[in-house]
């Protein structure tokens with residue numbers, strides 16, 4: 001699943017691609033993926049994207065009138081930035097947001113009315129038409145506005161068969177799915193929690209709970225605990241101050257390093273497999289990068305945790321609950 005580094009870098013690329021552009025269409029392509037009824041998507045059509053940011057694992061598009069559109073990719077949701085907007089509806093399509101430049105041209109044909117394509121010099125089928133003397137340019141349908149600037153579309157789609165990627169259209173001031181999210185990992189609130197908290201859950205579970213801290217998932221939880229030399233089954237209340245400080249540093253460091261790597265990516269976030277920028281997550285069976293011991297995996301709460309017994313659990317192999325049950 002894309003976590004904070006992937007989503008932060010994606011938000012930055014989206015900001016570069018569509019910041020300052022006017023939304024001309026929000027095509028809901030996936031059944032039930034739109035989680036809000038009102039405002040309707042039309043409420044943001046015609047408005048300019050002032051900012052694209054991130055909170056937790058959500059990408060947040062802020063519009064000039066205060067409306068916001070939020071996107072959550074879940075496990076297999078991905079984003080294409082289409083330099084030339086397509087009209088396709090690929091399998092797993094969630095929504096396509098189409099943009100035009102903000103200075104007058106209202107965008108693609110459906111909003112312009114009759115024969116709008118003519119005004120851009122290229123019609124909807126890509127045929128050349130006479131240049132306009134006045135009026136609107138519907139360059140968005142060809143991917144380039146009348147000044148030659150790109151007017152892209154953003155397509156959210158989902159690989160696999162699960163349909164969990166989602167989007168929201170929110171009125172000004174409505175926190176929507178951000179309500180109840182925990183602090184960001186780089187915040188003082190999160191530092192306070194790690195340094196002084198007494199949560200009784202296993203730390204791996206605690207770190208992945210978006211209401212505890214927003215943006216960390218399985219991958220960076222594995223790597224952070226490995227980096228801090230903390231057992232995934234340890235509990236916060238058991239850690240001494242030094243170990244707590246190490247954990248806080250490790251969480252922030254793996255996310256920071258992850259973001260540096262994610263910023264090397266170009267375009268949207270399209271690949272079905274996002275690649276492994278991880279040191280231990282996804283590397284069970286490989287040697288520990290620090291000590292050479294074989295990294296192990298343990299199944300827990302229907303997912304898999306990777307750890308180094310030598311670095312994290314004093315050599316102890318963590319019991320796999322599912323296997324234990326079978327043995328009994």
Ligand SMILES: [Zn+2]
Pocket residue numbers: 288289290291292293308309310311312
């Ligand atoms: Zn090790």
